[in-house]
Amino acid sequence: MSTPxxxxxxxxxxxxxxxxxxxxxxxxxxxxxxxxxxxxxxxxRSERDIDEDLRGRLGLRRRGQRLDPATRLWGWLGPLAVTVLAAVMRLVNLNHPGRLIFDETYYVKQAFSLMTLGYEGDWPAEDDDEKDAINARFAAGDYSDLSTEADYVVHPQLGKWMIAVGLRLFGADNGAGWRFSAALVGALSVLILARIALRLFGSVALATTAGLLLAIDGIHLTISRTSLLDGFLAFWVLVSFWCLLRDRESTRAALARRATPLIAAEEARAFEAGRAPRSLATVPPVGIRWWLVAAGVALGMACGVKWSGIYAVAVFGVVAFAWELAARRTVGERRWLTGSVLRGGVPAFLALVPTAAVTYVLTWASWFANPDSYRRQWAADLPAAGESVPRGWLPDALNSWWEYHLVMWDFHNSLESEHTYAAHPATWLLQLRPTSFFWPADEEAPPPEACGADRCVEQITNLGNPLIWWLAAVALGVLLHAAIAGRDWRAWAILAGYGAMYVPWFAYAHRTIFTFYSVAFVPYVVLCLTFGLGWATGMLGPPGRRREGLLSAGEAARPTRAGWAILLTVTGLAVAAAVFWWPLWTGQPVSYDFWRGHMWLPSWI
Known part of the structure; x- marks a missing residue:
């Protein structure tokens, strides 16, 4: 390999x-x-010198190099501290409101049905008043309204099975049971994000900041305190993102190991022949990419909660291939494009996509196991009715499952009914139209003594922390510049989160969609803001060649006093904003004037 x-x-x-x-x-x-x-x-050169050179150019730590004890300690203590804070914020008074709110009316009862019947049974109601009566009886522990007739539902089952864990632990007649699983994965998401930030930025301060910002964001908090599916989707996609980063590191380390003896042999031959070393024609495959397999499992789980997880499969797959291509070019493989496709891209595809597909199918195990599940007998019943069976070459169970998916697909693409809180995705980054999860009727409003005013109100509004979201919108410009002009792979990684969980919604802007869907990409909004803070404070290390750095992503610089001032000011203001909006995120009784003072934009009402 010719090297100046x-x-x-x-x-x-x-x-x-x-x-x-x-x-x-x-x-x-x-x-x-x-x-x-x-x-x-x-x-x-010796193999040791070659290995060190390759690992440096690939952005890896030296072989055998470990973090210093203080960094290892605080790299866990900081993230764990903000995770504990997140858990307290999500678990305290989780039973309030003590009734099903918003779409909990679907998912909690479906979770109870799965736990009871093994499939989603129907809770028949003629109108909204009857639905409210069924919900009231359910909250009181009366489940007699559940029928054994299968209900037509439009989302896979895994998220509801996760909700059922809380029902099993704490009962189905209280909010703690309904919402425990959502609160648990919400708190765990904070820990995972903080560790991801540590791997990306190489700074304990920035990692802890990222975890804190996610802990105090209103979108993430309210979803974590409400039994909806979107928090589980966000969790599994975030797990897959962490696995993707681990795969990047392990793949590059394996490439360095495989290329080192080949480069050493070529340099020896060149020295004997009195010529310059040639670049390597090929570098062998790195073997089974277990971290990418793990990412595939997590993405299959995400799709098993909501179909929108499939976009993460596509985007993260492209990212894994791009990183493989860049790594092979860096180690000096002469046919790096061919090598990336044949020895990198194909194995990566096989590790990720089939794994995600098989995992997704397995999340439907209870549907296959219960003959009374919705449309489970569709293919078997058609011949008895004298009708032909489409796709008759498929086994009846798989054919019925496929037909069910076609029905769900039609529903999701044709949902255009008007809704008060529908919001175009272009408004999500600035949180221009939040979703109200809870607002009791006037006759159910808290009495004056509950808030010490003539009129008291309660609301749970799914509004992101304005300071976080608005500053992140500014930081997005920094992120784009770093990705395009600076070729910073970390910026591209964060943008992949936006590309997977945000951009696809523009294709569905014609249908009824809501701002609370943005919880799926809140972690990347937080990483974007953290990236911007790292850039503004000088704490963000370079993404390129590394020799002595502590982490594989980039070397964190020591912050100046001005840098600390910026970081502490922004996080302090974000915490103050969280305290300010806490009553409206958790449905506390407040005076009408207090509530009105929080409605900064007319579109928030």
Whole structure:
């Protein structure tokens, strides 16, 4: 592999006249013989030196290098501290409101039905008043309205099975049971995001900041305190993102291991022949990419909660391929494009996509196992009715399952009914139209003594922390510049989160969609803001060649006093905003004037 060497190794020097020189090495000599006018040729390096060079250019730590004890300690204590804070914020008074709110009316009862029947049974109601009566009886522990007739539902089952864990632990007659699973994965998401930020930015301060910002964001908090599916979707996609980062590191380390002896052998042959080393024609495959398999499992779980997880499968797959391509080019593979496709892209596809597909199918296990599930007998019943069976080459169970998916697909693409809180995705980044999860009727409003005013109200509004979202919108410009002009792979990784969980919604802007769907990409909004803070404070290390850095992503610089001031000011204001909106995120009784003072934009009402 031909490499310029401006400072020749092993004590070689340049021509005294300043021009390039060639060092001709003799096996028995210890001093070079100077031949002016040509480039430097160095002797073969040891495998250790080659390995160090490759790992440095691939952005990896030195082999055997570990974090210093203080960084290891605080790299866990900081994230764990903000995770505990997140858990308290999500679990305290979780039973309030003590009734099903918003779409809990669907998912909690479906989770109870799965736990009871093994499939989603129907809760028949003629109108909204009857639905409210069924919900009231359910909250009181009366489940007699559940029928054994299968209900037509439009989302897969995994998210509801996760809700059922809380029902099993704490009962189905209280809010703690309904919402425990959502609160648990919400708190765990904070820990995972903080550890992701540590891997990306190499700074304990930035990692802890990222975890804190997610802990105090209103979108994430209210979803974590409400039994909806979107929080589980966000969790599994975030797990897959973490696995993707781990795959990047492990794949590059494996490439360095496989390329090192090949480069050493070529340098030895070149030295014997008196010529410059040639670049490698190929670098062998890295073997089974277990972290990518793990990412596939997590993405299959995400799709098993909501179909929108499939966009993460596509985007993260492209990201894994792009990283493989860049790594093979970095190690000097001559046919890096072909190698990336055949020895990188194909194995990556096989590790990720089939794994996600198989995992997704397995999340439907209870549907396959219960003959009374919705449309479970569709294919088997058609011949008895004298009708032909489409796709008759498929087994009846798979054919019925496929037909069910076609029905769900039609529903999701044709949902255009008007809704008060529908919001175009273009408004999500600025939180222009939040979703109200809870607002009791006037006759159910808290009495005056509950808030010490003439009129008291309660609301749970799914509004993101304005300081976080508005500053992140500004930081998005920094992120784009770093990705495009600076070629910062970390910026591209964060943008992949936006591309997977936000951008696809523009294709569905014609149908009824809501701002609370943005919880799926809140982690990347937080990472974007953290990236911007790292850039503004000087704490964000470079993404490129690393030799002595602590982490594989980038070396964190020591913050200046001004940097600390910026970081503490922004996080302090974000915490103050969280305290300000806490009553409206958790449905506390407040005066009408207090509530009105929080409605900064007319579209928030």
């Amino acid at each position: 060497d401006p400072a020749p190794a092993h004590g070689a020097a340049r021509d005294p006249d300043g021009g390039p020189a060639e060092v001709r090495w003799h096996r028995t000599d210890t001093e070079p013989v100077w031949r002016p006018g040509t480039t430097v040729r160095r002797p073969p």
